[in-house]
Amino acid sequence: MTDHAAEGGFCCADHSGTANAQAILAQAEGQARARGVRLTPVRKRTLEILLQAHGALGAYDVLQRLGAEGYGTQPPVAYRALNFLVEHGLAHRIRRLNAFTACAHPGEEHRAAFLICEGCDSVTEAPARGVSDALALAADAVGFHLERATIEAVGLCAGCKGARA
Amino acid sequence: MTDHAAEGGFCCADHSGTANAQAILAQAEGQARARGVRLTPVRKRTLEILLQAHGALGAYDVLQRLGAEGYGTQPPVAYRALNFLVEHGLAHRIRRLNAFTACAHPGEEHRAAFLICEGCDSVTEAPARGVSDALALAADAVGFHLERATIEAVGLCAGCKGARA
């Protein structure tokens, strides 16, 4: 289901295994220590895999990569690692894509919206304070106690919008 | 996966097969005629099923009910009807639940947010103009052209919040 973006093609966003990924990884390590949870090898590797990926990765994509590196080859291996990352704010689940992506700003405010590009399958994490506040307001208006929210937008990223010359 | 709410128990929201459902159904018929599409028996029945349900229904729940009434018993039967309803604004897909729910306000503005109660599995459609506007703004800030969005909140509805005495 995935991947013209995950192959090797170019892509709109500027993520990839750059210095930024290193910083995020370091941040994740510190955060795990602070919380008293363990960023074990599989979990760390899973996070790295997400960080290196363009767009978002399906659990089975992650699983395949993990398996190829000597980790378990069965679905729970991937799901457990991914769920761990999500629970601790190190990754996000993109429900529309049945996929996961590394959190771009671990440790910070976690009200994020995701901008999913239909052109290149990239997923951008955008700060969503305003959106979240508006949602809280709407929920409050009907007496609903909001715990967490999923905000996902579909459209065209700046790059792909331009490419529609 | 579904249903303590779908059985026969009480529920927070006040939907069900009331007069309101009749009105929505009539509205749907008119809207279909206006658009030049056909609200065939399966489709109409599917909409009725959604309207009668508490919370949201999975495609396979709908399918089972349809099958019991003489319609086809295979997944595409349900998925086609459900997708038709969603495409024409008569139902919504709740991705977090892998489920569908009847639209509470067909024909009107379709920027809606969904409030999913963890207590009773009810799904409430809330107007989301403010949320949607804020999201458009956030998208615009990064040059993203927004086409459509999914906004789903998880928490406790007014009824269940109170019941936590």
Next chain:
DNA sequence: ACATCTAATGTTATACCATAACAGTCAAGG
């Protein structure tokens, strides 16, 4: 160092969600 306890991993098995592809059917317009 040792016993113990808990958390994490691995594996098997299975359940649930969704769609592709094709065959038959029905309704509307020529």
Next chain:
DNA sequence: CCTTGACTGTTATGGTATAACATTAGATGT
């Protein structure tokens, strides 16, 4: 009529996710 296009039905298959249990590795107290 009879053709045409939309709709329904069926078969088959693929993708997503979790339950349950066995095993192993880390932390803790003594």
